[in-house]
Amino acid sequence: MNALFAPGFFTNGIVHSALIVGAVVAVVAAVVGTFTVLRAQSFAGHALGEVGATGGSAAILAGTNPLWGFIGIAVVAAAAIELLGVRQPRSRDLATGLVLGAGLGLAALFLYLGTTSQSTTGASITVLFGSLFVVSMQMVPSIVTLSIVALAIVVVCYRRLLLTSLNPDLAAARGVSLRPVSALYLLALAIAVSLSAETIGAVLSTALLVGPPAAALRLTKRPIAALVAAAGIGVLATWLGILLAYDSYTWPPSGRGWPVSFFIVVFVFCFYLLAQLRGRKVTRG
Amino acid sequence: MSARVLEGREAPVLSLRDVSADLAGRRVLDGVTFAVQPGEFTALIGTNGAGKTTLLRVILGLQPTSSGTVELAGARRGRRSVGYVPQKVLLDPDMPLRARDVVALGMDGHRLGIPVSPRAGRVRRARVEAALASVDALDFADARVGTLSGGEQQRVLIAHALIGEPELLLLDEPLANLDLRSQHEVVALLARVAEQHRVAVVMSAHDMNPLLPVMQRIVYLAGGRAVSGSTEEVVRSEVLSALYGHHVDVLRVHGRILVVAGEGDEPVRPPGEEPGSVESGIVSVP
Numbered sequence A: 001m002n003a004l005f006a007p008g009f010f011t012n013g014i015v016h017s018a019l020i021v022g023a024v025v026a027v028v029a030a031v032v033g034t035f036t037v038l039r040a041q042s043f044a045g046h047a048l049g050e051v052g053a054t055g056g057s058a059a060i061l062a063g064t065n066p067l068w069g070f071i072g073i074a075v076v077a078a079a080a081i082e083l084l085g086v087r088q089p090r091s092r093d094l095a096t097g098l099v100l101g102a103g104l105g106l107a108a109l110f111l112y113l114g115t116t117s118q119s120t121t122g123a124s125i126t127v128l129f130g131s132l133f134v135v136s137m138q139m140v141p142s143i144v145t146l147s148i149v150a151l152a153i154v155v156v157c158y159r160r161l162l163l164t165s166l167n168p169d170l171a172a173a174r175g176v177s178l179r180p181v182s183a184l185y186l187l188a189l190a191i192a193v194s195l196s197a198e199t200i201g202a203v204l205s206t207a208l209l210v211g212p213p214a215a216a217l218r219l220t221k222r223p224i225a226a227l228v229a230a231a232g233i234g235v236l237a238t239w240l241g242i243l244l245a246y247d248s249y250t251w252p253p254s255g256r257g258w259p260v261s262f263f264i265v266v267f268v269f270c271f272y273l274l275a276q277l278r279g280r281k282v283t284r285g
Numbered sequence B: 001m002s003a004r005v006l007e008g009r010e011a012p013v014l015s016l017r018d019v020s021a022d023l024a025g026r027r028v029l030d031g032v033t034f035a036v037q038p039g040e041f042t043a044l045i046g047t048n049g050a051g052k053t054t055l056l057r058v059i060l061g062l063q064p065t066s067s068g069t070v071e072l073a074g075a076r077r078g079r080r081s082v083g084y085v086p087q088k089v090l091l092d093p094d095m096p097l098r099a100r101d102v103v104a105l106g107m108d109g110h111r112l113g114i115p116v117s118p119r120a121g122r123v124r125r126a127r128v129e130a131a132l133a134s135v136d137a138l139d140f141a142d143a144r145v146g147t148l149s150g151g152e153q154q155r156v157l158i159a160h161a162l163i164g165e166p167e168l169l170l171l172d173e174p175l176a177n178l179d180l181r182s183q184h185e186v187v188a189l190l191a192r193v194a195e196q197h198r199v200a201v202v203m204s205a206h207d208m209n210p211l212l213p214v215m216q217r218i219v220y221l222a223g224g225r226a227v228s229g230s231t232e233e234v235v236r237s238e239v240l241s242a243l244y245g246h247h248v249d250v251l252r253v254h255g256r257i258l259v260v261a262g263e264g265d266e267p268v269r270p271p272g273e274e275p276g277s278v279e280s281g282i283v284s285v286p
């Protein structure tokens, strides 16, 4: 037992909040991410994560929690993508790429200023690679509120999201205006990416966003089942990651522990491979 | 103007008056006028680039017009009742949707929230089942929709369009990519639907021949202009020559109709058309 759950795992307060926050964020990332995959917007998700890092590092410079900077910039970037973007996937990717390029330059600047002026190297590392173990308890209510907003958008727009992802013309013919759906969806995406970045970091947030849904889509042909499976895979990967990260404090090179984000992403990838093997039979029938 | 309107006793489900539309600064539809009566089967015929897709999108309101009016019966009563099957839809094989889910979205895809009530669920399932049955799609109702063949997807999309009980069903080249047998089946199916549900069907095609047995009206598009009427009224050498702006012959062979660009006389041709060219797609050599 102790070999798996290192002493103190179940009594440690930091571990508790990591398990809760990690699960909430994994669910939001998986539910929003399922539509990211279906709408072929993984690139937009990735770009929002990278650009959001600008806001995260600026917030650290300003002395507030990086999540607020992250959300702020991600929402602005999402609006820019929506305004620049057109319906053709290629033009949309171009718009995304332009916003990404503009954002990354600023991110580099702020991270540089942050590390040199205040010797907060740790903070920059946190923005880029995150850590569930340093999410402060005060942030929990904000994280939960933001999660509810993102999930509510998906639940309210659920059928419209499915129909517009299936084929925009079919949706428009049914009287669905495409613009509000796509704008609301990008807002949910900005929130999901920011939350993922807060926990596993800007660089790895895309993995949590699209990994579990990509695996889930191999396993089922029903939309609700896909959402549930994606959420399950995301939560499982996150919890297993936290467990191993906690255990790793006793691993070499001893004392510092391995980053929890690393473990989460590895588990996400393993689940994807497993689903890929398992899922070949599920498509037809 | 070369367009004609047939007077019907009932109010038409669809009427276009002098509709023009421009795409990228080019006039793609030019003074199109016609009306469709309830339950009528209309063939929208034209070569590649004649403007068929544009015309259907104009009717749906997906493409703005430059001038003219489009009136839909349902729109007057504040209810959308147009079903649409776009051209060349290829559904993503990764979509976690069964054929029956796609059909259900035709009924309530515009609604908000996630459907949960079990009672509503039963009613919903029964309607989906009936729609699938009406297009002979029950065999693959539970297959992931993106893995179905083009013809099977076509049927699912027709069911998706029909389940909203539209008064008008618009189909953009539903026979493209179908083998001859499936073409006949789809045409028979649409004729049956038009008759039983009293749905006006407007379907585009580049070849009118598969539709001859069932169509009650033809809207013939060329160079953005249209003539409308019965097959006998429209598919005549004088009418089509006037529409094309150069001489064309209409040949009736073995119950098929061939429209062939004429030879000899110097055509008054619309811009962009080769003199004496064969209108590909409309001409079919048996």
Ligand SMILES: Nc1ncnc2c1ncn2[C@@H]1O[C@H](COP(=O)(O)OP(=O)(O)OP(=O)(O)O)[C@@H](O)[C@H]1O
Residues within 6 Å of the ligand: B023, B024, B028, B046, B047, B048, B049, B050, B051, B052, B053, B054, B055, B087, B206
């Ligand atoms: N988005 C667009 N921008 C500019 N021109 C366009 C656009 N879409 C269509 N067109 C032009 O409008 C004309 C009519 O196109 P449309 O797609 O309506 O033809 P169609 O009759 O449906 O042809 P097909 O049989 O090939 O489907 C064509 O000449 C085409 O080049």
Ligand SMILES: [Mg+2]
Residues within 6 Å of the ligand: B052, B053, B054, B087, B172, B173
């Ligand atoms: Mg077309």
